[in-house]
Amino acid sequence: MAELDPHATCPTDTAVELSGVWKVYRVHQRSARLIDLARDLLRPRIRRIEALRGIDLTVRRGEVVAYAGPNGAGKSTTIKLLCGLLAPDGGRVRALGLDPVHDRVRYVGRISVVFGQRTELWWDHAVEASFEWKRVVWDIPRQRYEHMFKLVRELLDLDEVLRTTARELSLGQRMRADLAMALLTEPEILLLDEPTLGLDVLARRRILEFIRELNRERGVTVIVTSHDMAELEQLAGRIVLLHRGEIAFDGAFSELRRHLTGERVLSLETAVNAAPTLAGARLVRSDAGRHEYAYDARTVRLAELLEQAAAQTEVLDVETHRPPIDDVVADLYEHWLNSPSPTGRGPG
């Protein structure tokens, strides 16, 4: 498969539009103490969880959008709103010009959704029987079906699984089959909720490549949630980061890095085992003449650090790189975790 530029999208018009969307859950709070039983029954304590707090989001046709955030940030809630499985408590959800709840039948025929922990396959039937089920239920014209079937069969290498029952598939095979089935309808929007959860590296790579290919070749709009930032960066040009039900960041990955941190990692290999002391850089680890430092590129110049090192010892090799995106976002989540919760507002 050709190397693809994940930033290359071909937006033509709006695929998804969320305007001021609120989603609030009410969760009963129960005590473990017997003495509280009567009180819980008579005056139940209910905790209000604002899963989405006035989200505004526009996704254009042909975009691949990564939708990320820590657990409980509102990712799956958004996917469910976009499938028409949930109705918003406030604001408006429109996709392909339709209301996913009120126009459900028309709408779901034009989208596909894959939930990482669920399967649409018929458990006790061969995969190809599930595909046939999809063809009839989605009323896909035979010729179009044959075309898409051929495409997904080749790209996702399905020959080995077509005649196997869903319950006998490995997780990776099942995900490929589920993804293939979701694509048989040629959806205009593909919603993926943690599609690579639990997959090994190889299965994960194949699925990611396929999604990119699909977007490039057919212009399918993809909204994908995952906890794996590196994976999302490979896939999407744009990342939307959620934090406690609000959009904390919406832009390109490169912008996210710039926005979040100027931190760089400097690796030095020296002739002696002792690590040189560098003003403006923090020694992260040192092992047998290899030393790793962290520094902020916005305030400290690399040349200064190298000069300091060279003045103290003989430098054999130098390497600098940005920290992995996972680390960047993990730091961000940690920062969010320690910040105070936003105060309640919005629909009751």
Next chain:
Amino acid sequence: MVASVRRVFELWGLYARLDMLYVLRGPQIALSFYVSDLILGMAAVTAMFLLAQRFDGIPPWSRDQMLFLLGYALLVRGTIDVFFNYNISFISRRIGRGQLDHVLVQPQPLWMVLLTEGFAPVTGAGMLLPGLLLIGWSVEQLQLSVTFAWLALLALSLACSIVVVLAFSYAWGSLAFWAPRSAEELNSSTWQLLTQLDVFPLDPLPTLALTGLLTFVPAGLVAWYPARALLGIDASPLGWLGLPAAALVLGSLCLFIFMRGLAHYGRTGSTRYLSYGHRR
């Protein structure tokens, strides 16, 4: 309307093929299905059958009238097994396990999915055959004249009995919208309740108990009430029209509760999801 009917038949055809494929995986599977269903069906009516045989009926019902009642009850269960399999009749399981999402992502009206997705004419037919045999045998023994009008009444009664069973099942099963974990298996209990009581002739019961079994727990409407009309025991207009009227009332009540539950589901979604067996 015509398009919808055509679509329903198209989907029944699809699910019939899938059901056939499932059974054709091996003769042992097919055989085990039928034998277990046959045993279940027989077990369900054997006690009543032996009582009727031993005492030559349960007054005021003769032995052959009892056989007709048992056959009718089996026919109702068999038809439900054929048309509403895959936990469509046990809707509390689908709701409670969070599996209704699989239904809602299909581009079809909900009623159409519920009417078609459970169609299992091969694996679900285990109780249908003994039911038909019992009815046929008892009709012959009773020397009933089988006219077109009688057959039409049988078909109408059967449809109404099914509506009563499903309405009862869905009305209670809808509780799973609010309490998914606690109510997940509720329909096992409602089904058991109806199938344990529907083979009894209820004539000797006091009015209060009889009223209860025709309203709150409508086991009497499943087989006893229609069997009386079909056997000519109750030839009054109420005997003929009571069941369709009750089916209409119970069906409307069930629809109201189910739609309320569905609206709640739209607001809260499902708080749990169990992947196993959402399609068997």
